[in-house]
Amino acid sequence: KWGIVSAGKISHDFVACLRSLSSEEHQIVAVAGKNFGTAKAFALLHGIPKVYGSYEELAQDGDVEIAYVGCLNPDHYKTSKLLFDHGKHVLCEKPLTTHLKHTQDLLRTSQEKKLFLMEAIWSLCNPAYLNLKAQLDKGLLGQVSYINVTFGHASMSQDRVIKKHLGGSAMLDIGIYCLALIDFLYGGDLPEKVQAVGTLTDEGVDIGTAVSMKFSNGRLATFTASLVMDLPNAAEIVGTTGTVRIEEPFWSPTRIETPCGPRDYVVPKTVVPCNYKNSGSLCYEANEVRRCLLGGSIESAHVTHKTTERIAFLTCEIFKQLGVSYVHEPVWLQ
Amino acid sequence: KWGIVSAGKISHDFVACLRSLSSEEHQIVAVAGKNFGTAKAFALLHGIPKVYGSYEELAQDGDVEIAYVGCLNPDHYKTSKLLFDHGKHVLCEKPLTTHLKHTQDLLRTSQEKKLFLMEAIWSLCNPAYLNLKAQLDKGLLGQVSYINVTFGHASMSQDRVIKKHLGGSAMLDIGIYCLALIDFLYGGDLPEKVQAVGTLTDEGVDIGTAVSMKFSNGRLATFTASLVMDLPNAAEIVGTTGTVRIEEPFWSPTRIETPCGPRDYVVPKTVVPCNYKNSGSLCYEANEVRRCLLGGSIESAHVTHKTTERIAFLTCEIFKQLGVSYVHEPVWLQ
Numbered sequence: 266k267w268g269i270v271s272a273g274k275i276s277h278d279f280v281a282c283l284r285s286l287s288s289e290e291h292q293i294v295a296v297a298g299k300n301f302g303t304a305k306a307f308a309l310l311h312g313i314p315k316v317y318g319s320y321e322e323l324a325q326d327g328d329v330e331i332a333y334v335g336c337l338n339p340d341h342y343k344t345s346k347l348l349f350d351h352g353k354h355v356l357c358e359k360p361l362t363t364h365l366k367h368t369q370d371l372l373r374t375s376q377e378k379k380l381f382l383m384e385a386i387w388s389l390c391n392p393a394y395l396n397l398k399a400q401l402d403k404g405l406l407g408q409v410s411y412i413n414v415t416f417g418h419a420s421m422s423q424d425r426v427i428k429k430h431l432g433g434s435a436m437l438d439i440g441i442y443c444l445a446l447i448d449f450l451y452g453g454d455l456p457e458k459v460q461a462v463g464t465l466t467d468e469g470v471d472i473g474t475a476v477s478m479k480f481s482n483g484r485l486a487t488f489t490a491s492l493v494m495d496l497p498n499a500a501e502i503v504g505t506t507g508t509v510r511i512e513e514p515f516w517s518p519t520r521i522e523t524p525c526g527p528r529d530y531v532v533p534k535t536v537v538p539c540n541y542k543n544s545g546s547l548c549y550e551a552n553e554v555r556r557c558l559l560g561g562s563i564e565s566a567h568v569t570h571k572t573t574e575r576i577a578f579l580t581c582e583i584f585k586q587l588g589v590s591y592v593h594e595p596v597w598l599q
Numbered sequence: 600k601w602g603i604v605s606a607g608k609i610s611h612d613f614v615a616c617l618r619s620l621s622s623e624e625h626q627i628v629a630v631a632g633k634n635f636g637t638a639k640a641f642a643l644l645h646g647i648p649k650v651y652g653s654y655e656e657l658a659q660d661g662d663v664e665i666a667y668v669g670c671l672n673p674d675h676y677k678t679s680k681l682l683f684d685h686g687k688h689v690l691c692e693k694p695l696t697t698h699l700k701h702t703q704d705l706l707r708t709s710q711e712k713k714l715f716l717m718e719a720i721w722s723l724c725n726p727a728y729l730n731l732k733a734q735l736d737k738g739l740l741g742q743v744s745y746i747n748v749t750f751g752h753a754s755m756s757q758d759r760v761i762k763k764h765l766g767g768s769a770m771l772d773i774g775i776y777c778l779a780l781i782d783f784l785y786g787g788d789l790p791e792k793v794q795a796v797g798t799l800t801d802e803g804v805d806i807g808t809a810v811s812m813k814f815s816n817g818r819l820a821t822f823t824a825s826l827v828m829d830l831p832n833a834a835e836i837v838g839t840t841g842t843v844r845i846e847e848p849f850w851s852p853t854r855i856e857t858p859c860g861p862r863d864y865v866v867p868k869t870v871v872p873c874n875y876k877n878s879g880s881l882c883y884e885a886n887e888v889r890r891c892l893l894g895g896s897i898e899s900a901h902v903t904h905k906t907t908e909r910i911a912f913l914t915c916e917i918f919k920q921l922g923v924s925y926v927h928e929p930v931w932l933q
């Protein structure tokens with residue numbers, strides 16, 4: 266049922282989660298890697314029956330129903346297009362693409378072809394987030410009016426995150442999780458104003474970004490993303506009657522401090538160890554995809570097409586202000 | 600030696616601190632209030648020998664060496680001018696004035712007349728801040744590269760802070776402490792870029808402001824000030840090798856968490872209770888003023904004239920971006 270595009274670290278973690286779920290509900294039928302040897306080793310490690318040395322072959326495999334796209338950022342667009350051309354549903358790693366217009370094109374294609382498409386913002390499928398939102402909607406903090414989020418890891422040694430041709434960018438790599446949390450907690454409202462500052466590499470890739478945003482009803486938000494330094498990686502959420510703190514790592518939390526005391530969450534265990542912190546929560550994302558496919562939905566209610574478009578739109582606006590080279594004029598479709 | 604201009608709440612706290620220090624080092628010779636009755640009651644409470652019903656009379660009092668200006672924000676400029684005209688040294692509450700050009704005029708006047716002038720950003724005289732800075736300069740966190748500060752109190756019921764004719768503004772009332780801390784920790788460097796968002800009242804007073812700033816060497820800062828809601832009121836300071844947290848209230852802290860463990864500070868006790876939280880630390884400011892006067896300095900090394908000008912300049916730039924009505928084109932003098 267699942268085809269895995271690319272045999273890198275994040276694909277490893279996602280597959281580790283798929284294997285930890287019921288094998289009747291999630292089957293991995295194939296993996297494709299540009300380097301056949303790497304893909305072969307990946308398949309051996311995870312017991313995946315079919316291995317391909319190109320994404321095209323996987324796209325043509327009639328057994329694959331849904332493809333997980335975990336390749337490098339600049340390849341997300343054309344790979345997702347290719348998969349759509351062959352009638353596959355797509356779960357694509359964030360950022361869906363590196364350009365707003367490409368993202369909008371993919372969303373349109375999904376709708377035209379009636380094929381499922383979801384950007385893998387896994388945090389938004391996490392019960393910790395969903396429970397928190399339900400509590401906030403019930404008035405846990407009165408009106409939520411301030412959010413600060415930081416996401417920073419010293420990772421300048423990783424070419425993938427800092428080189429332009431590899432799709433590098435603090436915003437695209439990690440800032441997107443900050444933006445997604447703010448968007449989620451403010452109910453998908455677009456900000457009235459966004460103001461960004463950032464530091465760029467010589468080739469114009471953002472490696473440190475600080476953003477302030479204003480929403481309706483006096484609501485404010487700030488976030489900072491950095492590839493240069495380790496930040497607190499927590500989220501502070503202030504409402505008219507109290508404060509919530511999502512402890513590090515806020516994108517896959519195990520503890521949320523609320524005015525009613527702490528709420529603890531357990532990250533699902535995986536059959537093999539993961540590369541990234543608390544990646545076990547990718548299980549929630551995998552189950553959400555399955556639920557949508559069984560229900561015949563082409564989008565998830567947790568990461569809707571509009572959610573993806575908003576985040577891409579805001580990222581594009583931030584890039585424009587920073588002078589990041591991925592930028593073109595941001596246009597909001599509807 | 601001290602003359603107290605205005606008999607309001609903050610003047611009360613400052614006088615409470617003066618009275619808690621050695622009476623040989625700090626004498627309060629007079630208090631002036633626009634309302635004579637209030638000033639009279641203030642003098643009685645604090646045992647101050649002379650009472651005036653106008654600031655002019657206090658300015659003319661030959662016994663007064665240094666005046667503490669604690670009146671409403673819009674009166675700071677002309678009151679300080681008046682005091683200078685009568686040869687008095689001046690410690691004036693923040694904001695020094697509500698307009699950058701007025702602030703620059705006062706700084707110039709102080710230099711021309713060789714009279715002491717200090718903006719009462721008392722935090723900067725606090726040993727907690729000075730010790731922290733000394734530790735940071737010794738490399739406690741490597742290079743400090745991220746600062747987030749929040750200062751927010753639900754105080755919309757206080758006309759003083761929200762009405763334009765009374766000098767209201769979240770930035771002027773409390774945001775200035777955030778800005779001062781960032782300026783202090785980043786060694787007085789001007790940011791390369793400042794980006795602000797904010798919410799305004801109908802008459803154009805900022806009541807909620809979120810700012811992101813970029814400094815040289817990839818350093819970032821964000822701060823949020825609000826008159827609408829209670830914020831965490833703490834500061835997070837991240838360097839290349841660790842993190843410091845100045846716990847609430849960051850402007851007069853009792854605890855600073857460092858990688859070497861917490862550092863605790865005791866707020867000086869006062870002979871009468873204060874109105875504002877941890878106001879006892881105004882003692883440090885009072886002693887700093889005395890030290891400067893004894894040494895013949897016209898400015899404090901902790902809150903230099905340039906510090907005051909930078910903060911006024913940045914406030915002016917932020918006001919410009921927000922559309923706040925105090926604004927005119929910010930011009931940096933030197």
